Amino acid sequence: MRIQLLCASLLLAVAPVVAQAQGEFKIVVNSASAVSELTEAEVSNVFLKKVGKFPGGAAAAPVDQGKASAVRAAFSKKVHGRPVTAVDAYWQQQIFSGGESPPPAKASDDEVLAFVKANPSAIGYVSAAASTAGVKVITLK
DSSP: OHHHHHHHHHHHHHHHHHHHHHOOEEEEEETTOOOOEEOHHHHHHHHTTSOSBOTTSOBOEEOEEOTTOHHHHHHIIIIISSOHHHHHHHHHHHHHTTOOOOOOEESSHHHHHHHHHHOTTEEEEEETTSOOTTEEEEEEO
């Protein structure tokens, strides 16, 4: 019985962390952007800097969350289909071979939102609970 209670307690304690790690996020662009929806592949290509423009031709300036962020882990898994460590390895290879540099990383939802508000070509992601006043939330197709 004690083991069952201990397991149940651990599950209750870990459940919010797991939910947050798998969590939901919102992809945001500057409020003046014409972009309203993108596919996961399009978002991934922008964040991996395989393309520098949105499908309509406007410049795209991605901004990431910090490496330890739960929202970054969820974004990487959903959009890139791989963990943050694999995306970091991709960027190390890019830098080593003289390729692109990774997008700037911000420490919080508020910093990402400030970056997106200040840059007409910006695209970022924030936790689902973040207030997105002043930016446009786009839909993943």
